[in-house]
Amino acid sequence: MISTVYAVLFYVATLMMVVGTGMKVLKYARTSAPLKIPVSPAPRTKRGVWFRMAREVVLFESLFKSNKWIWLFAYLFHFGMLLVLLRHFRYFQMEIWWWVELVQPFGKYASFAMLAGLIGLLIRRIFQQRIRYISAPSDYLMLALLLLIAVSGTMMTFVSKVDIISVKAFMLGLLRFRIETMPVEPVLLIHLGSVALLMIIFPISKLMHAPGLFFSPSRTQVDNAREFRHLSAWAAQLPDLPEGIPAPEEKK
Amino acid sequence: MAYDVNGTAVEHDEEGYITNLGEWSKELADVIAKAEEIEMDEEHWAVVNFLRDYYEEYQIAPAVRVLIKSIKKSMGPEVGNNKYMYELFPYGPAKQACKIAGLPKPTGCV
Amino acid sequence: MAPLDNNEPRKIGDPLKIPQIECGAMADTNTFAAAPEHNEPLGFPGELLENWKEVAIAKIGELADKNRAFRVYLDTCVKCGACTDKCHYFLGTGDPKNMPVARQDLLRSVYRRYYTFAGKYFPWLVGARDLTKEVLDEWYTYYHQCSQCRRCSVACPYGIDTAEISMAAREVLDSVGMGQKYCNEIIAKLKKTGNNLGMNPKALRATLEDLEEDLEDETGIAVKIPLDVKGADILLITPSADFFAEPHIDGLLGYAKVFHAAGVSWTISSYASEAANFGMFIGSYENMREVSWRIRQAAKDLGVKRIVFGECGHAWRVGYSFLNTLAGPFDFLDQNYPIPQHIMEFTSDAIDDGLLKIDKSRNDEFVMTFHDSCNVARGSAMGRQEGGQFDLPRKVLKAVCNHYHDMERDTIRENTFCCGGGGGLLTDDLMDLRIKGAKPRMNALQQVTEDHGVTHMAAICAICKTQFSKVMPKFGYEMDNIMSVHQLVANAVILDGQEDEADQAKAEETP
Ligand code: HEM
Ligand code: SF4
Ligand code: SF4
Ligand code: SF4
Numbered sequence: 001m002i003s004t005v006y007a008v009l010f011y012v013a014t015l016m017m018v019v020g021t022g023m024k025v026l027k028y029a030r031t032s033a034p035l036k037i038p039v040s041p042a043p044r045t046k047r048g049v050w051f052r053m054a055r056e057v058v059l060f061e062s063l064f065k066s067n068k069w070i071w072l073f074a075y076l077f078h079f080g081m082l083l084v085l086l087r088h089f090r091y092f093q094m095e096i097w098w099w100v101e102l103v104q105p106f107g108k109y110a111s112f113a114m115l116a117g118l119i120g121l122l123i124r125r126i127f128q129q130r131i132r133y134i135s136a137p138s139d140y141l142m143l144a145l146l147l148l149i150a151v152s153g154t155m156m157t158f159v160s161k162v163d164i165i166s167v168k169a170f171m172l173g174l175l176r177f178r179i180e181t182m183p184v185e186p187v188l189l190i191h192l193g194s195v196a197l198l199m200i201i202f203p204i205s206k207l208m209h210a211p212g213l214f215f216s217p218s219r220t221q222v223d224n225a226r227e228f229r230h231l232s233a234w235a236a237q238l239p240d241l242p243e244g245i246p247a248p249e250e251k252k
Numbered sequence: 253m254a255y256d257v258n259g260t261a262v263e264h265d266e267e268g269y270i271t272n273l274g275e276w277s278k279e280l281a282d283v284i285a286k287a288e289e290i291e292m293d294e295e296h297w298a299v300v301n302f303l304r305d306y307y308e309e310y311q312i313a314p315a316v317r318v319l320i321k322s323i324k325k326s327m328g329p330e331v332g333n334n335k336y337m338y339e340l341f342p343y344g345p346a347k348q349a350c351k352i353a354g355l356p357k358p359t360g361c362v
Numbered sequence: 363m364a365p366l367d368n369n370e371p372r373k374i375g376d377p378l379k380i381p382q383i384e385c386g387a388m389a390d391t392n393t394f395a396a397a398p399e400h401n402e403p404l405g406f407p408g409e410l411l412e413n414w415k416e417v418a419i420a421k422i423g424e425l426a427d428k429n430r431a432f433r434v435y436l437d438t439c440v441k442c443g444a445c446t447d448k449c450h451y452f453l454g455t456g457d458p459k460n461m462p463v464a465r466q467d468l469l470r471s472v473y474r475r476y477y478t479f480a481g482k483y484f485p486w487l488v489g490a491r492d493l494t495k496e497v498l499d500e501w502y503t504y505y506h507q508c509s510q511c512r513r514c515s516v517a518c519p520y521g522i523d524t525a526e527i528s529m530a531a532r533e534v535l536d537s538v539g540m541g542q543k544y545c546n547e548i549i550a551k552l553k554k555t556g557n558n559l560g561m562n563p564k565a566l567r568a569t570l571e572d573l574e575e576d577l578e579d580e581t582g583i584a585v586k587i588p589l590d591v592k593g594a595d596i597l598l599i600t601p602s603a604d605f606f607a608e609p610h611i612d613g614l615l616g617y618a619k620v621f622h623a624a625g626v627s628w629t630i631s632s633y634a635s636e637a638a639n640f641g642m643f644i645g646s647y648e649n650m651r652e653v654s655w656r657i658r659q660a661a662k663d664l665g666v667k668r669i670v671f672g673e674c675g676h677a678w679r680v681g682y683s684f685l686n687t688l689a690g691p692f693d694f695l696d697q698n699y700p701i702p703q704h705i706m707e708f709t710s711d712a713i714d715d716g717l718l719k720i721d722k723s724r725n726d727e728f729v730m731t732f733h734d735s736c737n738v739a740r741g742s743a744m745g746r747q748e749g750g751q752f753d754l755p756r757k758v759l760k761a762v763c764n765h766y767h768d769m770e771r772d773t774i775r776e777n778t779f780c781c782g783g784g785g786g787l788l789t790d791d792l793m794d795l796r797i798k799g800a801k802p803r804m805n806a807l808q809q810v811t812e813d814h815g816v817t818h819m820a821a822i823c824a825i826c827k828t829q830f831s832k833v834m835p836k837f838g839y840e841m842d843n844i845m846s847v848h849q850l851v852a853n854a855v856i857l858d859g860q861e862d863e864a865d866q867a868k869a870e871e872t873p
Contacts, residue, residue, distance in 0.1 A: 024437075031430040034647055036683045039515045039523060040740045040776040044748055056519070066517035067444040074442065074519075124443070129383055131443035133458045134467065136489030138480070139441050204479045209520060212438030217431045218512075218521035223743055225683045226700050229690045234428055235647065241655045245633045245663040266394050266543075267790065310565035315606045318572050334608070334842075346607070347790070359548050360558030361638055361674075361788060361824035362607040 003170065006192060007179045013199035020203030021211060028215040032232035042223035049222050056219065069124065077117025077146075083110035084153070091164075091171045111154045118147050142205065145194055152191035162188050255283045269350075269357050276304075276354030284352045288343070295331055296340055296352075298323060303353040313350050313358050320345075377773050377805035380447045381456035388457040393506045394791050396541035403550040404649055407539035414538035415493055419476050421537045422469075425530050426477065432530050435522045436470050437478075439463060445514040445522070450779045451507050454798035459504045462514035462524040468501055469531050502540055505531040507795055509784035510643065511736035516776050525785070529645025532786075536644055544789040545640050549649055556635045556656065557602035563590070563632035569605050570630070577615060581860045585622045587614070587630065590664070594629035596621070597661050599637045599681070599702070600672025601824035609846050610827055613673050616848025619855050620709050624717045628670075631660035637677035638824060642684075643786035654680065654688040667695055669702040673846055675735035675823030676784065678704060682742035704744050706754045706822065709851060713761050719856045722764050728818045728850070729765040731810050732756055733803065733830075734778035735823035749775075755822055755847055762854035767814040773806040781821070783829030797833050804837040820847045 043049045055061040060078075064071045087107025089100040122143045125131050156162050163183045173180035182188070201207070214220065254261035255270070257280045263271045268287065270276060281300060285292045292300075302322055306314045314322075316337070324332025337345040346358050398408025411417055426433040445462040447453065452460040459465060467489065474481030474490035481490030491497065510525035535541065551560045561569070570587040577585040588594060598621075604614040621628045634656040641650030661669055669692075671681045681702045686692065692701045700707065712718050732755055744750040752775045760766050773779050782799030810816040821827050821844060830844035 028430060028434055031427060031433050033430040034428065035687060037431060037523065037526065037741070038683075039512055039521055040743075040751075041749065042743070044743070048748070060519055062517065062521070063442070063444055063519040066448065067442075070442050070444050128443065130380075130446040130458070130461060131441070133383060134441050134443060134446065134461065134463050136441075137486065138488045141487070206438065206440045209438040209440050212434050213520045215430060215434045216438070216521045217434075218515050218523045218526075223683075223748075225686055226702075229686045231687055232428075235651075235687070238648070238651070241652065243659065243662055245659050310562070310568060312559065312561050312565045315569055315572075315611065316608055317576075317611055318569060321572070321576075338841075356560075358559060358606065359544075359551060360606075360636075361601055361603040361828055362559065362610075 002184055002189070003179055003181045006182060006189075006196075007170075007174060009193070009196045010174055013196040017199040017202045021208070024203050024208060025211050025215075028212070032234060033217045033221070033230075034232040034235050036221055036223070036225040036230050037217050038221040038223045039218040042221075044223050046222055049220060053214070053220065056213065069120075073117045073120030073124065075117070076113045077121065080110040080112070080114030080117060083107045084114060084150075091168050092175060094172065108157060111150060111157065115147070115150050115154065118143060118150060122147070138205070142207075145198060148194045149191060149198065152187050152194070155187050156185075156191065160185070160187055255280060255287070257283050267351075267357065270354050273354055273356070280354065281352050284354075288348060288352065290341070290348075290352070292352075295327065296349075298327055298331070299337070299340065299345065299349050300353040302326075303349055303355060307353070307355050313346060313355050316344075316346050375801075375805045377453075377770065377779065377802040377809070378447075379453070379805075381453065383458040384456040385458060388451075388455045388460065388507060388795065389503060391507065391792065391795050392503050393787070393789060394543040395502075396543045396546040400543055400546040400550055401536070401539060401541045403553055404536070404541070404546055404644075404646070406536045406541055406546070410539045414498070414540075418493060418498070418534050418538050419472075421534045422473055422530075423477060425533065426473070429526070429530065431523060431526045435466070435520075435526060436473050438520050439466060439470070439522055440519075442519065444519065445517045445524075448514045448517045449508075449524075450511070450513070450782060450802045451509070451795065451799045454782070454801040455507075455795070457507075459500075460507055462518075462522075465504055465508055465524055466522070466527045468497075468504055469527055469534075472497060498535070498538070498540065501531050502535055502542075505535070506542055506787065506792070509736070509780045509782065509787055509799070511780035511784055512740040513736065513777065513780065516740060528785070529642070531645075532643070533645040536646065541644070542786060544791075545643050545786040549640050549644070549653070552636055552640070552653060556631075556633050557605075558636050558638055558640065559602040559606055561602060561605060561635065566605060566630075566632050566635055573611065573615060573618075577618060581619075581857055583622075583857050583859055585618050585857070587618050588628060589630050590632050591627070591629035592664050594627045594664060594666055596626055596628035596668045596670050597634075597657075597664060597666040598628055598630050598670050598672060598705075599634060599657055599677070600630070600705075601637045601674040601677060602635055603638075603674075603824040603828060604672055605635075607824075607828055608831070609842065609844060609849050610673075610824055612849035612852060613827075613846030614848075616846065616850075616852035616855075617672060617705055619852050619857060620705075620712055620718065620848070623719070623855060623857055624708075624712045629664060629666070631664060633663070634660035637671055637674045637681070639677060639680040640786060642676060642680055647688075650680065650684065651688045654685055657685070658689040658692070661692075662694065668699045669695065670708055671702050671704050673705060673822040673824065673848060675737040675826060677824075678822075679737040679741035682744075704754075705848065706758060707744050707750075709758050709848070710745065710754050713758065718851075719858070720762055720854045721856055722762060722854055724853045725763040725850050726765070728763060728845070729767070729814065729816045730759060730763050730845075730850070731767055731769055731807065731816045731819050732759055732774075732847075733769075733781065733819050733821040733826060734774050735821055735826050736778055736780045736784060738822060739776055739778045752776075755820075759820060759847060759850065762850050767810050767816055769806040769810050773802065779803040779806065781823070781826040781829040782833065784823075784825050788825050788829055793832075796829060797836050800829065800833040800837075804833070807839075808837065818843050818845050820845045820850060822847050 170182040341348040508528040515523035603610040779802045831841040
């Protein structure tokens with residue numbers, strides 16, 4: 001029974017995340033940028049922009065320059081999470097890829113980096129006057145949700161071990177549209193439930209920052225407006241204006 | 253919003269510039285100057301008169317440099333210099349003197 | 363005139379010092395509203411519409427469909443807070459609504475309420491709120507406390523640009539009849555006379571002739587400032603403040619000397635006698651396009667080969683980044699030169715080509731620093747190298763002055779602080795805000811004055827120059843401590859045949 005509920009939950013969550021995010025991304029892609037607005041230091045070439053974006057994604061460069069504390073915590077959290085996520089691949093594979101094996105030991109402890117980052121961010125959100133001012137309830141809840149995921153996950157790794165084999169069987173089953181039985185452990189249910197929730201809210205929350213970054217005109221545009229004429233689709237439809245200076249009597 | 257000149261009301265905008273330029277008079281100039289806490293003397297009048305003459309011809313106030321050059325010619329370099337102009341009109345010869353002279357405010361990045 | 367009076371003494375402080383937040387500190391600072399005669403020529407309703415709410419909400423949706431930046435920025439902010447201490451108006455006022463993300467949230471909260479799932483069904487959770495008249499008034503207040511300088515955008519991990527939100531908000535306000543007097547009056551004036559001042563061709567001609575006289579008195583040479591000359595090579599587009607205010611005019615004299623020395627034929631147009639484009643401040647593509655288009659018309663009509671822009675920050679952003687989009691393609695101009703070109707690029711090339719005879723010692727009384735105008739620094743570029751917008755003005759300054767020192771790194775180049783008067787805020791009714799917003803820049807200047815004895819600051823933006831000449835006296839400087847870069851160029855350049863004998867002798871000594 002619980003297995004069925006969770007199986008449905010995961011199908012729904014995946015659908016929401018993939019379709020929802022896909023729709024949003026499509027919307028971003030289809031919305032035109034009427035003007036060139038790259039912000040300094042703006043590369044003059046496409047290659048330069050690729051390089052800039054790579055630094056933003058891999059190093060969080062702008063954040064590093066603007067706020068070292070937020071950078072530290074955000075970095076710990078994101079790259080902790082990245083390793084943890086990579087580690088999770090093994091639950092979805094019969095034959096585990098070699099590099100997934102490789103990250104296992106790191107992934108195992110990366111959860112602490114993730115936790116440290118999250119706690120740091122939460123503390124700043126609560127105690128830093130300016131950040132508290134700009135926080136809505138959802139901003140705290142988002143961190144709480146992530147903490148819940150991270151804590152429950154870490155507990156299963158280090159405190160109350162669950163039956164990994166049957167979890168894996170359940171996951172592999174889902175991939176093949178078969179519902180296997182999963183172990184009914186409270187920690188596992190919390191972990192999987194909160195992950196599903198996170199996936200569901202992904203497209204309708206600030207988590208859209210991840211795909212959003214790649215559509216931010218101030219970062220992704222090439223600074224070459226003088227060399228290449230940029231014209232958005234709707235602006236191209238505007239009525240023509242007169243050429244040449246009107247004779248004095250026509251001047252308004 | 254209006255100035256009171258011997259019982260007649262003369263409309264002005266939020267910043268004290270009169271809205272109907274035709275309503276200007278020497279008495280009005282004194283009233284505006286008073287509101288600006290300026291005591292009009294001969295030198296003030298020389299500026300105001302030049303501004304009005306210039307406006308008459310060009311429909312715009314002169315650049316400060318042009319104003320100063322002319323005052324320098326007519327009243328000598330002790331009066332015709334930037335510093336002294338700001339002593340006469342602390343908020344700027346362009347804006348404050350224009351207000352008293354009943355000209356529209358110079359707009360733009362000035 | 364009360365605001366000018368708050369001449370409280372100010373101590374030298376850390377330009378980056380973050381204040382405690384003080385809610386509502388600037389809530390009562392409002393700029394004058396536009397009258398119907400200011401709004402209508404721009405195509406906006408004269409007064410607040412009866413159905414303002416529907417119109418405003420629809421406008422937000424329209425903007426989200428037409429402008430990727432607007433949509434993406436409203437969606438992606440994670441409220442990390444990295445931008446909160448980056449705005450000079452926040453640093454100067456402590457009002458939390460002047461923190462960039464909080465400024466965005468004023469509009470984001472409404473966008474969420476009407477256009478997102480979470481905001482529609484769980485408004486309390488995500489800080490969404492209904493659009494009310496109070497909200498509209500709050501927008502009017504705080505979106506007119508943003509100079510659209512983009513310092514926050516540099517700091518944000520996603521490049522979220524509050525200037526874009528602020529422009530959009532002003533467009534929404536305009537669309538319901540709540541325009542700002544300063545901007546809208548000026549745009550209306552430009553459409554009539556060709557410039558923000560409202561200076562007609564006759565007055566412009568008289569002014570330029572007067573300046574030619576000054577140049578001749580000074581140099582003994584007939585240096586021309588041509589107007590409406592058909593067939594000239596270069597059309598100079600410069601802010602009308604260059605015809606009117608100090609130290610702007612001195613910059614104009616500088617361009618004239620450089621053009622003269624370089625031996626090019628050039629002209630100003632009375633039809634497009636304005637570089638600044640206030641259409642950008644109000645976020646109106648249509649108005650910005652109409653204003654830009656005049657430049658194209660003038661260039662065609664006069665049959666010029668090149669367009670050069672004078673010293674003007676916002677104008678250069680429009681010139682460099684938008685002009686090709688708004689009024690292009692410029693296939694009728696000489697393609698061997700950048701279109702448009704900045705006067706700084708022109709002068710820099712003239713220096714490289716050895717066209718200018720320079721006596722640096724003529725600027726020895728000045729110890730200079732340079733204020734990077736935000737719109738040049740963060741919204742445009744110059745020259746062929748990345749970062750040319752920072753390096754070229756410095757190069758030109760150093761070529762004409764012996765004494766130069768930069769201000770603190772976090773307050774210049776892409777991190778430059780706004781002068782406090784940009785983005786349509788250069789109006790007397792906002793003087794209090796302008797003084798407070800100038801504080802970080804002034805503090806950075808005071809530091810180099812202490813450390814290196816800097817006496818003067820140069821800028822290449824009409825608004826910056828005017829703003830500084832007004833606010834510098836509040837920080838212990840004189841109003842003429844702000845200079846045009848080309849004013850210093852003008853001081854140092856010696857024209858061929860210039861009569862000053864002492865200078866002649868000197869120039870011959872130095873190889
Ligand atoms: C693409 C590059 C990315 C960048 C530059 C980035 C940057 C950031 C930053 C700066 C924060 C703010 C931390 C805070 O102060 O709250 C944040 C939060 C967050 N990010 Fe990312 N992120 C990226 C990709 C991702 C991805 C792929 C995910 C995947 C799920 C993700 C998940 C999260 C979550 C869950 C938070 C929430 C933390 C909170 O609510 O405070 N991010 N991100
Ligand atoms: S654009 Fe400039 S003025 Fe506006 S919020 Fe950002 S930092 Fe402040
Ligand atoms: S830095 Fe960017 S993401 Fe962070 S709070 Fe400011 S606008 Fe939002
Ligand atoms: S006025 Fe000057 S410093 Fe201020 S925003 Fe404009 S360009 Fe920047």
